[in-house]
Amino acid sequence: MFASRKENIKVTFPDRCTVDITYQGRTARFNGELGMVDFWAFADSMQWITPQTSMPASDAERQEVIQAVKQYYGKKKDRVFFVDQNNNEV
16 A cells, blocks of 8 residues: 555555545545556546445546546556556557
């Protein structure tokens, strides 16, 4: 589990196929694939799991969470990558 004081981000991996990102008091879940040192998250799969289960995210919310995670990870070796349906990084 990783956490950032600046952005108040917490990233957890409940299993090999999902990543949960807590950002600004809400938790988003992305489906994807866990690699050796990174996680490839399908950007379009984001759903809010708290405060409400399986609530779809808007495009603006999705982009905000993705940008916050990218900023947090920066150039770190271990990180979360977000990809579109064609496996292109977003």
